[in-house]
Amino acid sequence: MNAQTQTQFAIETRVVVKTYPSDFGDIQAVDGVSLHVRPGEFVALVGPSGSGKTTMLSILAALLKPTAGEIYLDGQNVHDLSENDLVTLRREKIGFTFQANNLVPYLTAVENVELMLRLNDKLDKAGKLRARELLARLGLGERLNNLTGQLSGGQQQRVAIARALIHNPSLVLADEPTASLDTERAYQVVETFAGLIHEQQRAGIMVTHDLRMCEFVDRVLQMRDGKLVKEYTNKASIMKMVRGRAAD
Amino acid sequence: MEISAFLAFKEIWRNRGRFLLVALVIALITLLVLFIAALGEGLGNGNREYLSKLDAQLIAFQSKSDTLIGASRLDRDRLASIARVSGVADAGMLGASNANLILPDQEEPLKVALLGVEPGHTGEPPVVQGRQLGTKLSNEVIIDRNTALRSGLALGDTLEMRVTQGTRDEYYKLRVVGISGGQQYSLQPSIFVPFFTWDKVRPKSEAEINSSDPIANIILIKLDDPAQVDVVRQRILSQVNNIEVATISETIQALPGYSAQQSTLNTQGGFTLFIGLLVIGGFFQIQILQKVAQIGVLKAIGTTNKVVAATFIIQIFMITVIGVLIGSLLTFLFSLTFPPTIPIVFNGTTSAIAIVALLLIGPLGGLVSIRYAVRIEPLKALGLSS
Numbered sequence: 001m002n003a004q005t006q007t008q009f010a011i012e013t014r015v016v017v018k019t020y021p022s023d024f025g026d027i028q029a030v031d032g033v034s035l036h037v038r039p040g041e042f043v044a045l046v047g048p049s050g051s052g053k054t055t056m057l058s059i060l061a062a063l064l065k066p067t068a069g070e071i072y073l074d075g076q077n078v079h080d081l082s083e084n085d086l087v088t089l090r091r092e093k094i095g096f097t098f099q100a101n102n103l104v105p106y107l108t109a110v111e112n113v114e115l116m117l118r119l120n121d122k123l124d125k126a127g128k129l130r131a132r133e134l135l136a137r138l139g140l141g142e143r144l145n146n147l148t149g150q151l152s153g154g155q156q157q158r159v160a161i162a163r164a165l166i167h168n169p170s171l172v173l174a175d176e177p178t179a180s181l182d183t184e185r186a187y188q189v190v191e192t193f194a195g196l197i198h199e200q201q202r203a204g205i206m207v208t209h210d211l212r213m214c215e216f217v218d219r220v221l222q223m224r225d226g227k228l229v230k231e232y233t234n235k236a237s238i239m240k241m242v243r244g245r246a247a248d
Numbered sequence: 249m250e251i252s253a254f255l256a257f258k259e260i261w262r263n264r265g266r267f268l269l270v271a272l273v274i275a276l277i278t279l280l281v282l283f284i285a286a287l288g289e290g291l292g293n294g295n296r297e298y299l300s301k302l303d304a305q306l307i308a309f310q311s312k313s314d315t316l317i318g319a320s321r322l323d324r325d326r327l328a329s330i331a332r333v334s335g336v337a338d339a340g341m342l343g344a345s346n347a348n349l350i351l352p353d354q355e356e357p358l359k360v361a362l363l364g365v366e367p368g369h370t371g372e373p374p375v376v377q378g379r380q381l382g383t384k385l386s387n388e389v390i391i392d393r394n395t396a397l398r399s400g401l402a403l404g405d406t407l408e409m410r411v412t413q414g415t416r417d418e419y420y421k422l423r424v425v426g427i428s429g430g431q432q433y434s435l436q437p438s439i440f441v442p443f444f445t446w447d448k449v450r451p452k453s454e455a456e457i458n459s460s461d462p463i464a465n466i467i468l469i470k471l472d473d474p475a476q477v478d479v480v481r482q483r484i485l486s487q488v489n490n491i492e493v494a495t496i497s498e499t500i501q502a503l504p505g506y507s508a509q510q511s512t513l514n515t516q517g518g519f520t521l522f523i524g525l526l527v528i529g530g531f532f533q534i535q536i537l538q539k540v541a542q543i544g545v546l547k548a549i550g551t552t553n554k555v556v557a558a559t560f561i562i563q564i565f566m567i568t569v570i571g572v573l574i575g576s577l578l579t580f581l582f583s584l585t586f587p588p589t590i591p592i593v594f595n596g597t598t599s600a601i602a603i604v605a606l607l608l609i610g611p612l613g614g615l616v617s618i619r620y621a622v623r624i625e626p627l628k629a630l631g632l633s634s
Contacts, residue, residue, distance in 0.1 A: 061548065063548060063625075063627050064627060084552075087550055088550065090548065090550040090626075091551075094550075098545060098548075102545065104255075104546070106258050106259040107258055111258070116550075119549070119550055120550075147262065163549075
């Protein structure tokens with residue numbers, strides 16, 4: 001397989017395996033997962049605690065090397081890259097929002113967003129303007145110069161979303177982005193996130209344990225015991241799954 | 249580098265209270281280190297000032313005196329012999345003893361070093377005011393700057409001096425004809441009289457009172473070529489009996505208590521720097537431990553280890569520089585309040601060495617924490633570890 005392949009997928013994994021050694025033998029955290037996400041597609045990775053979804057997200061984020069399998073980001077085989085190249089890849093091609101400690105506390109909202117442009121050495125006038133506009137679109141136009149400690153949890157997540165998107169990454173990853181938010185704010189955050197992913201044609205993957213948030217995604221991948229066990233590919237099946245789980 | 253400076257500056261500015269506190273701790277360490285260095289310099293200087301300013305390269309002692317000035321006794325025959333040795337440009341006798349100056353407006357007499365020197369020869373300190381000593385037997389005196397400051401004596405004044413000779417206290421009057429720069433000897437301010445006058449007015453035992461042979465302690469030797477110290481020393485030793493010859497620095501090192509005093513103060517300074525190292529290292533280590541997740545996030549979004557390390561180095565250096573600047577300023581202000589009796593001397597070189605050492609303890613103390621920060625895995629951002 002060539003390192004660079006023509007593909008319609010922003011991210012693609014082929015039979016990815018991640019094994020951790022332990023005193024009781026090897027633990028298979030991810031067991032032969034193959035998935036793909038197209039540009040402009042928002043996918044939810046769901047599953048119970050310990051199902052391997054966060055480990056899978058770490059592999060997708062190029063933070064963790066898989067034991068076996070291949071990962072292609074924009075057609076480039078991530079496996080072949082050195083540690084330094086992986087850092088560059090994360091900086092240029094991936095946007096992140098995390099569950100907590102998302103933002104740099106001593107930077108203002110706008111400085112946090114601009115940080116991605118600074119890291120990529122692309123902070124010019126246009127970039128600064130884009131950061132302000134993006135935050136304004138996310139309802140934070142009045143909070144640009146507030147430190148993160150002066151923002152609510154929902155506002156902080158929106159700043160993180162802006163930071164994840166500002167540098168036009170191919171892939172946007174969100175790890176439990178609504179974990180610390182109340183229901184209303186959680187819906188607002190994910191709806192905004194989904195809207196921007198669709199509009200900007202990014203590939204988005206969100207790990208969540210809150211199935212209600214799947215209302216806004218295009219596809220749901222369900223994991224259990226490290227395996228992909230089910231896939232919901234259309235709105236109707238997703239909504240059915242969401243309502244069914246909500247009824248549980 | 250630009251991004252590191254940006255992150256470092258923003259964090260310091262937005263947490264300025266916390267960082268100022270650390271800078272103040274560094275300032276206090278600076279104050280302590282600079283004062284210990286100044287005290288070491290002051291005490292050392294007080295001990296060696298006269299000797300280190302001598303226009304001489306070698307000193308002759310009585311043999312087996314272990315280059316101790318107080319233990320050496322040399323007569324004028326030795327002076328003549330040494331002066332005849334090839335390569336010796338000049339030689340002068342030095343007699344060292346103590347005296348009490350009776351000051352009309354002070355209850356306590358001022359204890360001074362009473363030094364007998366040969367007018368016009370090596371050993372006589374250059375004056376900054378007035379003139380050099382006149383004839384060999386004149387009742388004239390040069391006082392050093394410290395004596396002038398502490399006694400209030402001025403040019404043309406007559407000083408009264410009390411010494412014990414035999415079992416009696418004798419009083420002598422001498423006219424101040426010159427004031428030299430600082431010429432402390434054995435941590436005392438000094439007064440200089442012609443050698444024969446010294447022999448008359450110095451403290452004496454009963455046996456010495458009737459002795460007619462003036463005895464000096466040492467002979468100061470100035471060479472034609474200061475680079476020929478070893479050659480001329482060997483020549484003197486081979487041509488003059490019953491003497492030992494030392495260089496100025498060897499004589500200084502042999503001053504009673506000098507080496508012990510200096511090494512004690514150097515050790516204190518070293519330990520203070522070491523404590524500073526631990527304090528700064530501890531602070532930044534705690535700070536990094538509190539920021540593990542945050543550093544993980546920064547690395548996850550693509551911040552290189554180089555940027556993370558440079559951010560901390562810049563931060564540590566900025567705080568150290570601010571602390572050292574505040575500390576130096578405090579030291580300067582404090583030094584203005586100290587009376588001249590406290591032997592504190594801010595020597596440019598010593599202070600510069602102390603300041604460079606202080607500037608280095610920040611980055612050195614922070615090395616462990618920087619290493620720790622660089623090793624934080626970006627997976628911490630996701631609450632995982634590899």
